[in-house]
Amino acid sequence: MELIFSTWNEVEAYLDRSKGIVIPLGSIEQHGPNGLIGTDALCAEAIARRMASEGEILVGPTISFGVAPFNLAFPGTISVRSTTLMALVTDYVRSLAKHGFEHFYFLNGHGGNLGPLRAACQDLQAERSYGEDGGQRSIRFFFRSWWEFPTVDTLRREFYDDGEGMHATPSEIAVTQALFPEHVKAAPPTNVARLSTSYLREHAGDNHADAHQHRQHFPDGRVGSESGLATPQQGLMLLDAAISDGICDYKSFLESF
Amino acid sequence: MELIFSTWNEVEAYLDRSKGIVIPLGSIEQHGPNGLIGTDALCAEAIARRMASEGEILVGPTISFGVAPFNLAFPGTISVRSTTLMALVTDYVRSLAKHGFEHFYFLNGHGGNLGPLRAACQDLQAERSYGEDGGQRSIRFFFRSWWEFPTVDTLRREFYDDGEGMHATPSEIAVTQALFPEHVKAAPPTNVARLSTSYLREHAGDNHADAHQHRQHFPDGRVGSESGLATPQQGLMLLDAAISDGICDYKSFLESF
Amino acid sequence: MELIFSTWNEVEAYLDRSKGIVIPLGSIEQHGPNGLIGTDALCAEAIARRMASEGEILVGPTISFGVAPFNLAFPGTISVRSTTLMALVTDYVRSLAKHGFEHFYFLNGHGGNLGPLRAACQDLQAERSYGEDGGQRSIRFFFRSWWEFPTVDTLRREFYDDGEGMHATPSEIAVTQALFPEHVKAAPPTNVARLSTSYLREHAGDNHADAHQHRQHFPDGRVGSESGLATPQQGLMLLDAAISDGICDYKSFLESF
Amino acid sequence: MELIFSTWNEVEAYLDRSKGIVIPLGSIEQHGPNGLIGTDALCAEAIARRMASEGEILVGPTISFGVAPFNLAFPGTISVRSTTLMALVTDYVRSLAKHGFEHFYFLNGHGGNLGPLRAACQDLQAERSYGEDGGQRSIRFFFRSWWEFPTVDTLRREFYDDGEGMHATPSEIAVTQALFPEHVKAAPPTNVARLSTSYLREHAGDNHADAHQHRQHFPDGRVGSESGLATPQQGLMLLDAAISDGICDYKSFLESF
Amino acid sequence: MELIFSTWNEVEAYLDRSKGIVIPLGSIEQHGPNGLIGTDALCAEAIARRMASEGEILVGPTISFGVAPFNLAFPGTISVRSTTLMALVTDYVRSLAKHGFEHFYFLNGHGGNLGPLRAACQDLQAERSYGEDGGQRSIRFFFRSWWEFPTVDTLRREFYDDGEGMHATPSEIAVTQALFPEHVKAAPPTNVARLSTSYLREHAGDNHADAHQHRQHFPDGRVGSESGLATPQQGLMLLDAAISDGICDYKSFLESF
Amino acid sequence: MELIFSTWNEVEAYLDRSKGIVIPLGSIEQHGPNGLIGTDALCAEAIARRMASEGEILVGPTISFGVAPFNLAFPGTISVRSTTLMALVTDYVRSLAKHGFEHFYFLNGHGGNLGPLRAACQDLQAERSYGEDGGQRSIRFFFRSWWEFPTVDTLRREFYDDGEGMHATPSEIAVTQALFPEHVKAAPPTNVARLSTSYLREHAGDNHADAHQHRQHFPDGRVGSESGLATPQQGLMLLDAAISDGICDYKSFLESF
Numbered sequence A, B, C, D, E, F: 001m002e003l004i005f006s007t008w009n010e011v012e013a014y015l016d017r018s019k020g021i022v023i024p025l026g027s028i029e030q031h032g033p034n035g036l037i038g039t040d041a042l043c044a045e046a047i048a049r050r051m052a053s054e055g056e057i058l059v060g061p062t063i064s065f066g067v068a069p070f071n072l073a074f075p076g077t078i079s080v081r082s083t084t085l086m087a088l089v090t091d092y093v094r095s096l097a098k099h100g101f102e103h104f105y106f107l108n109g110h111g112g113n114l115g116p117l118r119a120a121c122q123d124l125q126a127e128r129s130y131g132e133d134g135g136q137r138s139i140r141f142f143f144r145s146w147w148e149f150p151t152v153d154t155l156r157r158e159f160y161d162d163g164e165g166m167h168a169t170p171s172e173i174a175v176t177q178a179l180f181p182e183h184v185k186a187a188p189p190t191n192v193a194r195l196s197t198s199y200l201r202e203h204a205g206d207n208h209a210d211a212h213q214h215r216q217h218f219p220d221g222r223v224g225s226e227s228g229l230a231t232p233q234q235g236l237m238l239l240d241a242a243i244s245d246g247i248c249d250y251k252s253f254l255e256s257f
């Protein structure tokens, strides 16, 4: 069930059955010579929508805009400030919490969103922590980037090994190829060396330099990713894996928090 | 040409031909018993995308979230603060202006967005007004709600007369019916009286009461709109009109400002 | 009755008779070679005060500062950010709503204020839309620029035709001449061409370029306005028209919203 | 010379002679049973304007709105947040500094404004402290509440002794009586005990309790002030003293900072 | 009793005995050729902690960061914006007020903090002034810079006369020498002239120029202070004076507000 | 070398040798029946200071205040909003970057800080990403919580196994016992069940419920931690491990980013 295609009466009825919602987050940023600028939003949205159609799950509208300042030297990137994303998440949650929603599962498609997302959710808990102790309903948050799903993670290592890299990864490119075959584009091999595990770990959450430096380090926009390896067939397998892992993960969130 | 389906190299090439972009704005709010919660975003996005495919025009990602506090008593509505929408517009424009974009055409789908949108654009001009007078490129803004297009306006008066009303209008419902035939839903007649011209004028820009009052005044969510009159055929005609008017309007903006 | 000349006991007594207030908004910005920098604030304040003295109406203190970044290249202009004006409107309304005021009629003297003003009022409605549905009093807003009053509009077309223009208009200059005969100054003819109706419409709400560009386009500060046509006699007639239209308009707001 | 009654050309010419400006600050708050709600703004504005007419001094538009939350339980009080006043001061100074103004003399009429005013001016200096060291012009600030002028201070002690008190003082009431004889009102004696010197010192800058507590402590709104002692004649003497002290003080600021 | 060395159960028990707390504020900024960058935080913290150990007083964690933009041209200075300090003070007070604290005694070590501190506390009172009048507990604030204590003030005049100056004063240097004998450093005589009383008064609250100008005026960072006069023995006497004056002052705040 | 005990001349000299700094972050929050409220700040500060004394490393002043809304129902907890911590980090970095610092190593002591910290650092990179591409120095960030150090992690598993838990862990209690033997306190066994690995993972970054719910779930404040197991001897071993791991980690950051 998708919020944007529902009426308010249908949402009212859904709230009798469940208080949970899946919220996709993306980013609008360059993804190298063959990656779509909307990749992160498109992937998260597609996975969330298919989770919604296969499980009894409501998916909310996608937050397409992410925090990606390091990509601002590449034309087409739209990066929002952390504080902007936080304001948007805050209003999103406040609105739905007013209607009775309690479980917010964020399905994330962009590493740089995680810091601001967690920051906003802590401030939402803070504002509910002041005032009286009475019967206020508790709200809970859950954060998951789709490439963390165990089956997805196994597949992407298997498909691309250390060509997966960090940005404009072949796995995300493959998913968009499966979703939008009319937009499949070719890419030359990357001329940046493969990234070490420690590099990946210390730069997690898109802890990169400023845009000018970043483009100097990674001239075609890919960060260690061999995106030319992507195929639509792999994309389909990754999508299927994400959807079934995602449904499990969401249900476990509803039960355990 | 759509930004989300482009690569950064394609955007770089586009900037050699044009400095303009169309930006759709919507809202996520109840639209009465048969209207989709995503109506405003879906309409603006569809019109903008088709403008882009028929003209040599770039369309940016949709700002789906609008300012609609008056609808917060209806489940499913997500309303952002004016300041949130302003922050988002600001970052969107700053990012693209850095790449060289100069003409920002906002194609709006929700009345309540216009105040904050204008407010944000004035502050963007303000920050460019400080500092030196030198060779900085000027940026310009244009604001158009799609129902203002002259052919659209003629058609909707012709189709629905004073049943058009103000919120959950049959014209916007018809457009979504044309776009998403699988989501066409039925509606009982509205039991709210038709709105006078002066009512419409003084409440323009969604100058409504707070959510509690608003739901009392308009119990099924429609504000004077006979949304049951909508048909997919009318929707197609409205869409076609919006697209051709929109292309003209956009081109005139590029030339005259 | 003017708030600044009243005691708190007098305001308390007024609240037994009415919950409405008129709030003038202006701007501090250049108004061409013979226009006063305070024109917008002076006009709105004078009209509001005279409405207050002739009707049983309370007028609040003037918000003199407006959003006019396009005029920042002319010495003497003080432009506030949209967010600043919004904060001021917010505190103004919150304070008076705490005392029991319910009807806020904004009498505006500057086009660039309308976006931020509407934005702020929507956020005020938003904050009242959260929380319980209980017996909270509703507040309502009304926005009117004084040149929109029908009699005023007729007069200014009659007096100046397309010499009225858009900024530093002869009508506002005439009003200040009537109010402050000691500050009447002469102006050479403008050397900018008359503005088309479509120009006026698309630049409404002061949708102008940045300050550097704006001064290049309009070197003496007037935007298509033949301000040398203004006379104090016309100013008196415009003032009288504004006051009687304004009283009607305000009363109709109290009754119909 | 008053900014609001000047043209931009006149301000441009003034800047050739001086880079200084006097900025009056007030408050819109209850002033007891016979004090006008606009007292603080009216006093500061009148003194500043007369300084301007007697010296070669430019006076800017009054910032009428002050920080007075402790008076919010009395109808008619409009209190702005500290952050709102700071935003307003910031935009005021940034605008004038862009035109070349360098010396900002704040003539204050309300104790509660001083903290936020100083806070804003420090942040203005901060933003000028980043970036290059080059030839940027320095700006300087000066803060003076009019009752601190030595001759004024002597007179008010002489006239009212410990009946001067802290809020709705007979000296400020007297000044408004001199300015607006049509608004002179009578007051019963205050029934609050005289305040000690240490009370006055520790509550300086309007360091009061919240509005509910404050009204309980001071039921008619006066804080230890015997405002019934005020006469228009005293007001005239206080005004004259303030103007001549003010002109000296302003000139000394221009020379010594 | 120090909050950072207590358990929550101990704080709960303290609240049965007292609702008061002492909060030290400092600054991280250059203090001339022999002064420690942490001087202001170190002094305020040490005095507050010793007050806590000698009286039955709780001391909260030090707010080490202050508003000192004028020192930003000297390496090592960390200056926060006024709005940052205000946010921090706001959260500090809101947290403790939730637990039941009512009396907040700020022991200040840096002049530039006073404006923002007062601004924040007024906004805290404002937010408690809205809403119902009911049984909400009142909170009260008190502001004291340690060099204002009468015995301290007498001593520093006696020790250093007009060599005390305004920044990097021998009195604060002496206190840090007493506290941290391992960090005593030597200083050449200052080559800036002694400051007049009026200079000190008009620049109180660190009303200085921007960082570039300030370093030009005061090349070694001291503002009229002969910091080479400081000795650890004087520091001990100043500390003892501050502690006993401070305990009295705090107790008088608890009783009289 | 510690910033607070240095002079500006010493910092200037340090910058000739290195552009790096270690910044400790903590939290002021309850740590169960025997844990100190300042635990997180005390641990991070102690480790950072000792790294500074053993390596040629500069340590900045501790940011003691963290984001811990979930602990607000326990007296003594001071939780700042995410936006407050972000403002503080922003000013801290901007100040030091102005002096020439380039490498910012955050040594964190509280899980809830990581989201806001990353959010702030991304916005700092964003503001450096606008404007010209020229010769601006790059700045880089590194985030490390001290319990992630490999030797520390091995030791704490060895000492406490699944009694380590998530909040008020015996390892952090042990470190404070080693540092402040005068504040060692006893604790009863926790009566909360041991936490599963998946619980720890999904609640990482202190993704907890609001304060009211949290206290209900964890009545003595510990989150699955058997803090009674802590001994000062273990604390010493943990400290030593943290210091040597920390020095390596910091040096690797300087070299590799």
Ligand code: NI
Binding pocket: A031, A039, A040, A109, A110, A167, A168, A169, A172
């Ligand atoms: Ni991606």
Ligand code: NI
Binding pocket: B031, B039, B040, B109, B110, B167, B168, B169, B172
């Ligand atoms: Ni709509």
Ligand code: NI
Binding pocket: C031, C039, C040, C109, C110, C167, C168, C169, C172
């Ligand atoms: Ni005007």
Ligand code: NI
Binding pocket: D031, D039, D040, D109, D110, D167, D168, D169, D172
């Ligand atoms: Ni007053």
Ligand code: NI
Binding pocket: E031, E039, E040, E109, E110, E167, E168, E169, E172
């Ligand atoms: Ni100091």
Ligand code: NI
Binding pocket: F031, F039, F040, F109, F110, F167, F168, F169, F172
């Ligand atoms: Ni801890």
